[in-house]
Amino acid sequence: MNMLALFVMDVLTIAEAAQTTGWSARMLRYIEQTGLVVPRRSEGGYRLYGPAQVQRLRTLRDLVTTHDIGLAELGFVARLQSEPGLGAAVNEWFTARPARPEETPETDWLRFEQEKHERLLTHRTR
Amino acid sequence: MNMLALFVMDVLTIAEAAQTTGWSARMLRYIEQTGLVVPRRSEGGYRLYGPAQVQRLRTLRDLVTTHDIGLAELGFVARLQSEPGLGAAVNEWFTARPARPEETPETDWLRFEQEKHERLLTHRTR
DNA sequence: GTATCATTGACATGAACATGCTAGCGTTGT
DNA sequence: ACAACGCTAGCATGTTCATGTCAATGATAC
Incomplete structure (x- = not known):
């Protein structure tokens, strides 16, 4: 790899990058x-x-394989970052109380009170 | 809907919940x-x-339709909160380095304020 | 007690995701 | 100049997502 890059070495073509990162060129x-x-x-x-990107690709590979997550999921996280409105909305939804059942108290009345409270929170989280 | 719930009203069956939330029972x-x-x-x-969950389902519907996001993506965000290791790893990947070449990565982000409310959502208890 | 509704499990399908491979056409290194 | 490589576009395939529907069995309401 050279292409008029005399002092800009450390720049890889897609095949080379694929080689060292473990991804395929297609990927x-x-x-x-x-x-x-x-x-x-x-130009062409x-x-x-660059080295940074290669590194990034390696860690990406790691992240994806060790935690069994998809590129689409990470792409979504990226979206959360770039679209502030989206991030805020998602955040709000998640911070506004989980609907897990195990936190359900045995006492039904108590549960009711709790839900009432929860609803209040869900109303204006700001 | 009744099923020996004398004072536990405001509790809907799946069909009723579906009705008011706009989702199908299947969904x-x-x-x-x-x-x-x-x-x-x-028991059976x-x-x-409950009302809280119904509310949650409604807002979920909203979130999903207005921002065109999938349940899987949100499920992933949920995973990020419940699996601290994952969240950290993903966070690190995103905060560490440029994805865009021309953009100067003088960026802070990705840090949605989960830290604050984390323990609220982090109840393992399985 | 029986009609109604829910539960789980299975099968079905179209869209999106993840990958590979091929073809035709430009780019690069020597 | 030319071989080797990259680019885009497209087709192909296996998988997961998002939904619906159907069947057999159990729970509820009155």
Whole structure:
């Protein structure tokens, strides 16, 4: 890899990046589509992966495989970041009380009171 | 809906909950599977939706339709809160380094204020 | 006691996700 | 100049998501 990059070495083509990161070139392109790791391009349109991106791809691989999560899920998290409105809405929904059943008290009246309280919270979380 | 619930009214069966929330009964069961809204059960195993849960289902519907997001994505966000290791890892990945090449990654984000309310949501008790 | 409703499990389907592979056409290194 | 490589577009396949529907069995209401 060179392409008029005399002192800009450490820049890999997609095949090379694929090699060292464990992803396939196809997947690298796909990952780019999801917005997770977007390399810059050469004049001619070739993807150029810098060390930071390569690192990122490696850790991404790790993250995905060890925790069994999909790229789409991470893409969504990315969306949360870039779309402030979305993030806020999701956040609000989640902070406004979980609907887990095990927290259900045996006493029905008590439960009722609690739910009433919960509803109040859900109303204006701000 | 009654089932020996003399003073525990405001508790809906799945069909009733479906009616008022706009989801189908099928979807309510599905949503339960994803862990997003889990109703408690009657002695006989019937799902019982309280006002809080109904509210939650309504807002969920809103969230999903207005922002065009999937239940799976939200389920993942839920996972982020319940699995601290995961949340940390994902957080780290996103905060550590640029995804975009031209954008100067002088960014703080990803930190949605979960830390504050974490223990509220973190009740393992399985 | 019986009609009505719920439960779980299974099968079905269209859309989206995750990947691979091919084809035709530009880019790059020597 | 030309071989080697990358790019995009598209097709293909297996998987998960999101839903619906149907069947057999059990719970509730009156």
